[in-house]
Amino acid sequence: MAGLRRFPAYLRDRQEEIEGHARAYGLDFFPIIYEVLDYKTMNEVAAYGGFPTRYPHWRFGMDYEQLAKGYEWGLQKIYEMVINTNPAYAYLLEGNSLVDQKTVMGHVCAHVDFFKNNYYFSKTNRKMIDGMANHAALVRRHMARHGQDVVEDFIDTCLSLENLIDPMSPYISRVAPGRDGRDGRDGGDAEDGEGDDVPRLRAKQYMDKFINPPEYLEAQKKKKDEEKKRARRRFPEEPQRDVLQFLIQHAPVEPWQRDILEIVRNEAYYFAPQAMTKIMNEGWATYWHSTIMTQRAASAAEIIDYADATAGVLATAPGRLNPYKLGVELFRYIEQRWNKGQFGKEWEECDSLDAKRDWDRRLGLGRRKIFEVRRLHNDITFLDEFFTLEFCVEQRFYSFGYSERSGSWEIQSREFKKVKEQMLRMLTNRGQPFIYVEDGNLENRAELLLRHAHDGTDLDLAQAKDTLRSLHKVWTRPVSLLTRVEGKGKLYRCDDGNITEKSAEYPA
Amino acid sequence: MSQRIDLDHGRFRQIIRGKIKQNLRKYISQGEMIARKGKDTVSIPLPQVDLPRFKWGDKQGGGVGQGDGQVGDALGQGPEKPGQGEAGDRPGEHMVELEVSLAELAEIMGEELELPRIQPKGTEKIIAWKDRFTGIRTTGPESLRHFRRTFRQALRRQVALGTYDPKNPVIVPIRDDKRYRSWRSDPLPQSNAVIIYMMDVSGSMGDEQKEIVRIESFWIDTWLRSQYHGIESRYIIHDAMAKEVDRDTFFRTRESGGTMISSAYKLCAKMIEDEYPSELWNIYPFHFSDGDNWSIDDTHACVELLKQKILPAANLFAYGQVESPYGSGQFIKDLAEHFDEDERVVTSEIKGKDAIMDSIKEFLGKGR
Structure with a gap:
């Protein structure tokens, strides 16, 4: 690894000291391997989401450029990074002061403790460095065979579907036992017999049309057909949240494309728990670095520098929710x-x-x-349980929204109920809309129907349409999305890149 | 590892280049690029390159904040919502400022307009040779002996032979050990070029016309600069009289009065004669006007000047005629009549800002 510095002995001493304090407080973490990186390498690693090996893709380059610019212009600086693996890898920025490095080490210990003990991390792959490297190798191989542009283009497509997973699925079983073992896609039509089996009363022939009047028979037949239609097995049986999984199983894609889908899905699931516990994780880490530093590790000469750095971390700006601040305050x-x-x-x-x-x-x-709490909760349950009226008032939380009247974002309420509602809504499903696979065989034409479970916020339509196009590329048959726009049901259908829009009934 | 991010970063830049290329026509005609010019870079506003996702629209969203403020107070900047990246006040229109060097921009423009590389006139004039020490060799003058390398070689040999005694570390280099600096002489090719901009500033040339000239010359300048190492620009304005001005004045002056194009050509010819001997210089006179000359006689004078003085010296003479509500637009026809066969003369009618691209292509498409 270029730009890698050996971990100097004086920092190793500090590591031992800080980890000693942390253990004494009861933190329980995987072994931590530190590496000191220069800012360039740090930005690079950060662009790759903490992993030194990722598959080649331009968006890492984009992230890198943003980070590099941010650093060069003095707007931001990454103090530390830590990866959820066993052993855990953590990166320190070369040239940070010793106080900063000590603070960061305390912070890292708590992060790793959280990774190790929090329930939502219990299902993640702790050898993800290898996992990522394998993904990279596979993608490179496909690129060598099918061409970089083709593969990269397909990765773009998959990444725009990246968030269509079911983050809770590792922890529960959603699949209801099937009514019968048949697969949905090919079933359904064959059993259509003649519709003539409407029960009749027995009658002599000349009496038949009086006893079994044709209108009655017709009505009966209709009813029966309807029933049959309803009884035809749905596919998927229940609306499915893991759209990526559905595509992997049912979309008519090449094997290499399936590999890419799987890679994207796998990595999305790996990062999901981190998004689900951002507030807790940062709060927990901040709680402990400040506890360790103020009570044990910082010398009198260092305390001002420490306080200055931490104040920066905990600063709040209007209209921003600082997860470090909220987390640490709530833990306290x-x-x-x-x-x-x-x-x-x-x-x-x-x-x-x-x-x-x-x-x-x-x-x-x-x-x-x-x-x-750190063992059992995720952000939503954490806030649902402990974000109380007193806390809300004490910490002076408010909810804000866009005001059409003034054309700007403004504070809307300081009422506890509204603030909390808004907060939970923001965190639900990591602040993203719920999208379900509703029907994989719409109108019996192998079209795909997705439904946006509308919870009060419309979709960003421009993006939604582009996403439909991505979806269409994978599914190849037309793809539709049922959603609600300004209170009215709408169906967007993508066929060969063209999007059509029509009103539709949106089930309440 | 740094290689890996460089690849991805390069890939990203490539995508960006593609975007710029797609929108080049827009950038060119808007002229906003010029306003954003830094020293050798321009920053270009680009719609954010991003992957589409199913996500919430902005306006109905909102969030939770912490701190001071009354209900109804506006929040300073657009808020950021967690998990949504940036949220501005205009959804879907996030702009990213991208720094692009002028050289790169010229290259993009060259690709998009399929401009041929310019073959500088004559053989490349070699002004100087520059010697650079580039390596090590085993023979050479003693004055260039590389002491450290020689010493190391000798040490290596002695250690290998077992004659090195750490207690008495005497190193005696023999002939084979000696290493000398070697150099390479690089020619410094220097093709010099000058662009002479001439513009009609008579009453009929309005602000809009001048804006077009300004934008077009910016792009011509950018392209020619990418083709030559040293390039000079000279500016001449004329109505019935011609005078040389600085760049700033060139684009701002508004005169009134008649138009005698020959006055400008006279000055241009004199400039070439006095300062830019044609065997050393690549000369590009560009003339912009609304095509309304004072008299037929003057037009004849122009043609003569071009034939006798300017064309023999110039790589290319370009005449751009900007459409104006007042001009008769006759001059371009006169030029076409006299120089139809001559490929050193390029004329182009610029109907409006949108036509700038095509005009540039006409001017520079010949690769002269």
């Missing part, structure tokens, strides 16, 4: 509540504000509680 709030025993039935039912303010049972359970 939980710790304090459990230290004072502010929980349980009695606490919940207490109506007296005074009593609540002075509530202190001196239980000292705070540390234990936050360790438990």
Whole structure:
């Protein structure tokens, strides 16, 4: 690896010191391997999402350019990176002051502790460095065989579908047992017998048309057909959230294309838990680096520099949610509540504000509680459970939105209920719309129908149309998306790159 | 490893180049590029290159913030929403400023317009040879002996032979050990070129016409600069009289009065005669006018000047006629009449900003 510096002995000493403190506090982490990188290499590694080996793709180059510019113009600097593997790899920026490096090490210890112990990371591949390298090798091989442009183009296509996965699926089983073992795509039509089996009352022939009037028979037949239609097996049986998986299983693609789809999906699942726990993860790491630094590791001479750097990390700007700040404050709030025993039935039912303010049972359970929280929660459950009225007021949260009237973004509310609702909505499905595969054999024409489960926010239509085109490239048959735009149901259909739009019924 | 990101980065730049190429016509006709010119780079606003995703539209979104402010207060800058990358106030129109060097831009333009490389006139004039030490060889004058390399060679030999004694580290180089610096003489080719811009600033040339000239000369300049090492630009304005001005004045002056194109050609011919001997210089006179000359006599004078003085010296004489509501547009026809066969003369009618691209292609498409 070019630009790699050996890990100098003086930093190794600091590592031992910091890790000693961290263990003493009860943090439990994989072995950590540090590497000191110059800023160029750091930007490079960051562009590759922390991994030194990724498949070749231009967007890494784009990210790199942005990072490099940000650094050159002095707008941003990456202090540290850590990868969720066992052993964990962490990168330090060459030329940072010793205080910074110590802070970062504390931060990294807590990240790795979180990776190791948080439930949502329990299913990730801890050998992902190898995984990524294998992906890269495979992609290169396909490029050598099929041409770089062709493969890169298909990667573009797949990446625009990258977020259509089911991030919760590793932890639960969604597949209901099938009614019968048949595959949906080829079934369905064959059993259409004659529609003549409408039950008749037995009658003599001359009486037949009175006893079994033709209108009645017709109606019966219609009803039956309808029933049959309804009973025809749906495909997929339940709406499927893992669109990528559906495509891998059912889209008529070449084997190499299937490989690319699988790679993109696999990496998306690898990164998903990090997106799902961003606030907690950063909060936890910040909590511990500050605890370690202020209580143990920073010398009197270092404390100002430490405080300055941390203040930068925790700064808030209007209209931005700083995950470091929110996370660390919430962990501290939980710790304090459990230290004072502010929980349980009695606490919940207490109506007296005074009593609540002075509530202190001196239980000292705070540390234990936050360790438990870091093991069990993800961002949504974390906030749902612990983002309380008091916390919201104390931390002065507000919700904002776009005001058509003034044409700008403005603060909309400081009401707890609204703020919390907005917060949870932002975090649900990592802030992305829910898209389901509704029907893989629409109108029995092997067309694909997706449904956007509308939850109050319309899709970005320009992007949605382009995404439909990507989808069409994979599925090859026409692809449709059912969504709601400004309260009205709309069906967008992509056939050979042309998008048509029509009104449609959107099930409430 | 640094190689790997370089590949991906190069790939990204390639995509960007493609985008610029696609939109080149727009950039060229808008002229906004010139305003963004730095020293040798321009920054180009590009729609963000991004992969489409199913995602929420911006306006109905919103988020949660923390800190001061009353309900109804505007938030300074556009907020960023987690998991959505950047969110501006205009969805789908995120612009990225991209720095591109002028040389690269010229190359992109050359590719897009299929401009041929210019063959400089005559053989490339070699002005100087430059010696550079580039390597090591085993023979040479003692004055160029490379002490360290020689020493190392000798040391290596002695160690290999076992005659090296660490206690008494005496190194005696023999003939085979000696290493000398070697050099290479690189020719410094220097083809000199001059562009002489002439513009009609008589009353009939309005601001819009001048803007067109300005944009077009910017691009011509950019291209020719990419083709020659040293290039000079001279500027002449004329109405009934001609005078040389600096670049700034060239594009800003507005005179009134009649038009005698010959006055400009006279000055141009004199300039060439006095300062740019044609065997040493590649000369590019460009003339822009609305084609309304004072008299037929003057037009004849122009033709004579071109034939006798300017054309023999110039690589290319280019005449661009900008359409104006006042001009008769006769001059281009006169030129065509006299120089139809002569491939040193290129004329082009520029109907509006959109025609600039085609005009540039006409001017430079011959590769002269």
